[in-house]
Amino acid sequence: MDDSTKQVLRQIIRRIPLNKLQNMLSKWEHLSKKQLRSLEFTQPKWLLCDNLLSICEENDLSMKHVTELEIIYRIDHPAQGSWNVCQLIDPEEEAVTADLLHFKQLFKAHLRGLISHVSVKTKKHEDGAIWIRIAWGDNFTQPNHLKPTYVVHHLQTPYVFVSGLTMKHKPLLHQALVLSAHYGGIKDVHLSGRCLTALRDLLMRQYKQVFPVKHPRLLLERSPLPSNPNIQMEHAKHAENRLQMAAEAFGEGILPKLETAVYKLETRFRENGNGMLGRREEPFRGVVKFASSNLLESLKYCVSSGMASAPVTPLLSSITQKGRNYFVITDKGPGASHTPGPNI
Amino acid sequence: MSLLKPLNKLPELNTANVLLVENEELFQKKLADAIVLLENNVNVIVRLARSLPLPLESRPRIDLVVFIVHLNSEQSLLSAEASLKHLDSSYFLGKVCFLVTGARCGTLPYERLTSLKKLAATLNSPLLMTEDRTTEGVNTVAQRVLAVLRVAAGLVPMATGLYLSSLTRCTVPTDPDWQNQD
Amino acid sequence: MEDARECLRDGVLNHLNVLEIEALELSRQQQLCLQQQSRVDDLRIMVDKLRAQKDQLKARAKTTMSLQQLKAVVHQRNEEFNDDISEEGCSMTAKSQLSFLMARKTQVKDLLQAHHLIGGYDVTETCRGKGVCISIATAFEGFYLETYNLELDVSRAIQICRHNIPPFIPLEKLAQVNLQTDLMGFLSTLSHHLNGFAGRRQQIRLIQEVLRDSVEVMESNVLFNTIVLMCADPEENGRAVLCTLEYSDLSRYLPTKVTIESEDKALPSTPQWKESQSLLLQTPAHTALKALKMKGQIA
Numbered sequence: 001m002d003d004s005t006k007q008v009l010r011q012i013i014r015r016i017p018l019n020k021l022q023n024m025l026s027k028w029e030h031l032s033k034k035q036l037r038s039l040e041f042t043q044p045k046w047l048l049c050d051n052l053l054s055i056c057e058e059n060d061l062s063m064k065h066v067t068e069l070e071i072i073y074r075i076d077h078p079a080q081g082s083w084n085v086c087q088l089i090d091p092e093e094e095a096v097t098a099d100l101l102h103f104k105q106l107f108k109a110h111l112r113g114l115i116s117h118v119s120v121k122t123k124k125h126e127d128g129a130i131w132i133r134i135a136w137g138d139n140f141t142q143p144n145h146l147k148p149t150y151v152v153h154h155l156q157t158p159y160v161f162v163s164g165l166t167m168k169h170k171p172l173l174h175q176a177l178v179l180s181a182h183y184g185g186i187k188d189v190h191l192s193g194r195c196l197t198a199l200r201d202l203l204m205r206q207y208k209q210v211f212p213v214k215h216p217r218l219l220l221e222r223s224p225l226p227s228n229p230n231i232q233m234e235h236a237k238h239a240e241n242r243l244q245m246a247a248e249a250f251g252e253g254i255l256p257k258l259e260t261a262v263y264k265l266e267t268r269f270r271e272n273g274n275g276m277l278g279r280r281e282e283p284f285r286g287v288v289k290f291a292s293s294n295l296l297e298s299l300k301y302c303v304s305s306g307m308a309s310a311p312v313t314p315l316l317s318s319i320t321q322k323g324r325n326y327f328v329i330t331d332k333g334p335g336a337s338h339t340p341g342p343n344i
Numbered sequence: 345m346s347l348l349k350p351l352n353k354l355p356e357l358n359t360a361n362v363l364l365v366e367n368e369e370l371f372q373k374k375l376a377d378a379i380v381l382l383e384n385n386v387n388v389i390v391r392l393a394r395s396l397p398l399p400l401e402s403r404p405r406i407d408l409v410v411f412i413v414h415l416n417s418e419q420s421l422l423s424a425e426a427s428l429k430h431l432d433s434s435y436f437l438g439k440v441c442f443l444v445t446g447a448r449c450g451t452l453p454y455e456r457l458t459s460l461k462k463l464a465a466t467l468n469s470p471l472l473m474t475e476d477r478t479t480e481g482v483n484t485v486a487q488r489v490l491a492v493l494r495v496a497a498g499l500v501p502m503a504t505g506l507y508l509s510s511l512t513r514c515t516v517p518t519d520p521d522w523q524n525q526d
Numbered sequence: 527m528e529d530a531r532e533c534l535r536d537g538v539l540n541h542l543n544v545l546e547i548e549a550l551e552l553s554r555q556q557q558l559c560l561q562q563q564s565r566v567d568d569l570r571i572m573v574d575k576l577r578a579q580k581d582q583l584k585a586r587a588k589t590t591m592s593l594q595q596l597k598a599v600v601h602q603r604n605e606e607f608n609d610d611i612s613e614e615g616c617s618m619t620a621k622s623q624l625s626f627l628m629a630r631k632t633q634v635k636d637l638l639q640a641h642h643l644i645g646g647y648d649v650t651e652t653c654r655g656k657g658v659c660i661s662i663a664t665a666f667e668g669f670y671l672e673t674y675n676l677e678l679d680v681s682r683a684i685q686i687c688r689h690n691i692p693p694f695i696p697l698e699k700l701a702q703v704n705l706q707t708d709l710m711g712f713l714s715t716l717s718h719h720l721n722g723f724a725g726r727r728q729q730i731r732l733i734q735e736v737l738r739d740s741v742e743v744m745e746s747n748v749l750f751n752t753i754v755l756m757c758a759d760p761e762e763n764g765r766a767v768l769c770t771l772e773y774s775d776l777s778r779y780l781p782t783k784v785t786i787e788s789e790d791k792a793l794p795s796t797p798q799w800k801e802s803q804s805l806l807l808q809t810p811a812h813t814a815l816k817a818l819k820m821k822g823q824i825a
Contacts (some may be wrong), residue, residue: 100745155748157694159693205689211661211677213648213659229375230390231373232389233393234363234403235393238399381553
């Protein structure tokens with residue numbers, strides 16, 4: 001083990017909380033049972049780390065093995081760092097039948113063809129997704145394992161989830177992805193968030209959507225009816241209507257956990273009087289940002305409780321409908337703008 | 345939009361109808377439960393609404409309209425003011441009453457209470473301060489609403505809503521201290 | 527009385543207050559009693575209702591039974607009719623009842639057919655006539671699976687505004703072909719795709735459920751169009767056999783290509799396995815494998 005490997009291992013150990021460390025190391029499967037038992041998890045972390053390093057040295061583990069530990073930890077705890085989503089467009093015939101092994105080989109080959117020093121590690125997750133860890137170097141330096149890029153892709157779907165990618169490496173990754181997945185191009189869909197599963201559920205439509213049907217089921221969250229026959233709700237129908245509209249716009253049950261929605265305004269300033277701002281020729285630039293620990297749930301509550309007027313404005317409902325949370329609003333188009341988003 | 349009129353529907357025997365209007369829908373359910381539980385002699389029907397106007401449906405006449413205003417939200421006051429426009433003027437002859445919650449809290453802007461008091465005074469209606477957090481407070485206010493309701497529904501002999509409201513209506517004090525706070 | 531004196535010392539109002547609280551408590555208890563009573567009444571009414579429902583169901587079951595008997599009679603009679611026209615032994619009443627029931631049955635069948643003819647999709651109007659919501663049900667071997675929904679904006683050109691169809695179904699490609707020109711054609715191709723997908727997935731689920739001990743699903747993907755199954759040969763210390771099913775026609779639930787591989791190179795070319803290969807091509811995977819297991823070809 002060289003110094004850089006040790007440094008990377010130390011960094012990984014530092015990131016993993018102590019109570020999860022034992023579980024992770026046993027999943028890693030590069031330590032024997034005896035070695036695992038010899039580690040004391042009640043020790044301070046630096047001491048534990050030193051012991052672990054000596055064991056790893058004993059086992060003659062290399063960078064390849066160390067990065068495997070990181071990828072295992074990252075798969076188990078995907079809600080770290082910010083994830084961005086790209087969409088592959090113009091699928092070729094082979095895109096439908098692409099298989100994992102083939103994709104892996106192609107991707108590695110293409111990326112290595114584009115940049116000489118790069119380290120790629122892939123792992124298949126239980127849900128069928130392929131996880132790719134890329135450590136970038138350039139023509140003269142070794143790959144930097146301290147700041148890897150993570151890419152998650154479900155084969156046969158056009159979506160790619162990327163975390164920790166710099167602008168410099170973006171074109172390289174995009175090119176390799178497009179070529180190895182047999183697509184014609186790739187574009188940003190303006191959706192980002194910390195929770196990977198939420199982004200996936202939103203785009204793959206794995207959360208419960210509500211549609212108008214002829215025989216509506218009872219909505220789960222319907223407010224309990226007054227217990228006493230002498231108490232009557234005058235607006236019961238309206239309340240029901242609001243609940244239905246909120247459910248249609250944002251879904252039902254557990255909603256995907258988005259944190260932010262950003263609206264960039266490039267519109268003329270409108271006001272009643274003849275203020276300074278209203279007469280300006282160039283557009284008024286502003287940013288409106290909604291932030292919450294679960295944005296969709298908050299928006300849904302706003303609508304269902306009557307705080308926001310129903311029907312829901314397309315600006316808010318396009319978060320789920322178009323699957324994006326960054327919008328640019330200009331004067332020309334009503335509602336959401338024409339910047340590219342996922343085609344749904 | 346049609347106005348809500350107190351006398352265009354026939355009353356039912358031994359029945360009193362009260363309408364609780366509250367934009368937030370936080371307190372009305374508790375109050376409604378308390379009112380129904382307290383009254384045993386008269387058939388009291390409580391109707392809950394967020395705001396006026398009400399949907400056009402057949403309903404017996406409403407004897408008393410209670411506006412619940414939370415002092416901690418401006419919207420609450422604005423919504424009550426907007427709803428008042430949909431009441432026929434004859435309701436203000438003793439068939440409207442205001443409930444205020446959170447008046448005890450010192451950090452809330454005092455102007456809100458002042459403007460509400462002025463509103464109640466100009467409409468000749470009583471204004472009741474309420475404690476909405478405790479069961480006792482809810483029971484007390486339920487009793488007071490019931491007392492007003494019984495009179496407004498004509499269930500108390502020799503008393504009318506107009507007579508009662510002339511005694512209980514809110515008045516704006518005229519001392520200079522009060523006006524300074526305005 | 528002692529209590530009253532005690533209380534009166536604190537003042538009349540206080541005493542009144544205490545009395546009032548007691549009165550309230552009493553009335554609450556009374557109310558509770560009343561509520562319980564009314565609950566009992568409600569439950570009694572419920573019991574009556576349920577009894578009535580039970581009777582109804584019984585009656586319905588009885589008619590179904592008699593219908594089945596009659597059907598058997600009809601069947602028999604038809605056969606007899608073919609053999610011998612002259613025989614006529616049934617009484618008039620049973621005959622008229624039978625013909626009535628038969629008429630009803632054909633009526634229901636006609637209705638079902640009509641529903642199928644107009645598309646068989648549930649269509650709901652939305653946005654005051656500006657849009658429609660179409661739900662497409664998927665089914666496999668007589669069992670309903672997921673229902674997918676599609677909300678269309680029909681005010682100007684037909685546009686898909688909202689749907690819950692998974693992204694790996696090539697919806698966009700299908701929409702480009704004939705969404706504007708032939709909506710029914712679009713819906714039927716989409717429905718075939720969805721049914722094919724749901725059917726393929728259901729086969730894998732059934733294999734995992736029913737043939738858990740003998741067949742292992744080695745590899746599958748989100749579209750379920752390339753599936754690798756592993757099963758073992760029962761003889762000669764269980765050589766593993768890999769079946770690769772490829773579905774190049776995404777709207778079908780039967781594979782277009784089946785490859786069988788084994789450590790023993792000669793095994794796939796035995797007549798036995800050649801036959802099972804064609805069986806896998808013609809029948810759903812779970813029934814084919816079940817048949818193979820029954821025959822003892824796989825462990």
